Every structure is written in C-alpha cells, then in structure tokens.
Amino acid sequence: MTECQIHGLLANERRRAVIERLDASPGTVTVRELSGAIAEAETGQSPPPARVRDSVYTSLHQTHLPKLHDVGVLEYDRELSLVHVRPAVREVDHHMDVLNGLGLTWGVYYRSLGVFGLILVIASLTGVPFVGSLDPLIWASATLAAFAVSGAVQLWNDRWRVRRVAGSLLRRDRR
Numbered sequence: 001m002t003e004c005q006i007h008g009l010l011a012n013e014r015r016r017a018v019i020e021r022l023d024a025s026p027g028t029v030t031v032r033e034l035s036g037a038i039a040e041a042e043t044g045q046s047p048p049p050a051r052v053r054d055s056v057y058t059s060l061h062q063t064h065l066p067k068l069h070d071v072g073v074l075e076y077d078r079e080l081s082l083v084h085v086r087p088a089v090r091e092v093d094h095h096m097d098v099l100n101g102l103g104l105t106w107g108v109y110y111r112s113l114g115v116f117g118l119i120l121v122i123a124s125l126t127g128v129p130f131v132g133s134l135d136p137l138i139w140a141s142a143t144l145a146a147f148a149v150s151g152a153v154q155l156w157n158d159r160w161r162v163r164r165v166a167g168s169l170l171r172r173d174r175r
Helices: 003-010 013-024 031-043 050-070 090-095 106-126 134-175
Strands: 074-077 082-085
Touching: 003 013, 003 134, 013 031, 013 050, 013 082, 013 090, 050 074, 050 090, 074 106, 082 106, 106 134
Parallel strands: none
Antiparallel strands: 074 082
16 A cells, blocks of 8 residues: 555544544444444544434445455445454554654654663663663663653643644534
8 A cells, every 4th residue: 555545545534533443442343333433532422413423324334434445454344334454454553643753653762762771771780881880770760751751742742733633623513
C-alpha cells in the first residue's frame, strides 16, 4: 500500500475511528457494535441517538468498510456484517501515531530513551570511562527525569490537539 493510499484512507475521520476501534478490540466485531461505538464517540452520549447510530451504520456499510476491505486493511463480510482487522493495519497504524518534535512516534521515543538510560546505567556499573565516573543512580535518575519531562511535554502537546478536535466536533454539531 502506498503512502498516498494510506493518507487517503486516513483523511476520513470515520475510517480512522474504525481502525482505532478494531485495533483496540482484537477479534471479530459486528458492524452494529462498531457503528454504536463510533456514534457514541462522535456524540459523547451513551447510548448514542438512534439517528446518529443509523447514519454511522449506513456510511460504514456503504462506503468506509468496503474501502478499507479493498485495500486489505480489514476483512469485511457484507452478508454477515462482520469485521476484523488484517495484518496490513500495522502499515496504517504507524501513520496514525502522533509524532513528537523529533519526527518519531512517542512510543519509539520512549523505548529509545529507556534503552539509552539502561545502557548508561550498565556502562556506569562496568566502569566505562566518563560514564563510570558517575554513580549509576545518577544516570537512572537522569533517565527518569527525562521520562517525566517528556511525559509533561507530550501531555501539553496533546492538550492542544484534543482541544482542536473537541472544537471541530462542537462546530459540526452546531450545523
């Protein structure tokens, strides 16, 4: 699947919601369950209004699920109204992750930070020049502090992203 195809898929909010929902619940789900969950997320009401749930169901059944099925992201059985993800969803997932200022996903950043911190502690314990001159506890503390600062930065950045999404939902509801 090309990057252009992936961006085309992700350009639609409901297709992104389908991928996120299916990724969170391994196995097979019905289109009715999927449309109910997406309608609930869109409206913030539990249970969602029937007209919204029906609208989501129709758009998933007629447009979004067939498109995701055609590119191999999910398996969609129209007759049984069943859906489950395929391994190709991992290609799309990578593009859905939020990137930090370094151009990495936050998951990759945190894993790298953890590995780097572990290497520093081990190097300190084994007496590697310069690194070994400091107590391993200092390196471990510095790594934990970097995690704390990074977490604060991520929360601060996500705060603005969540506000933008909430604002767009409010504007859409006013129409």
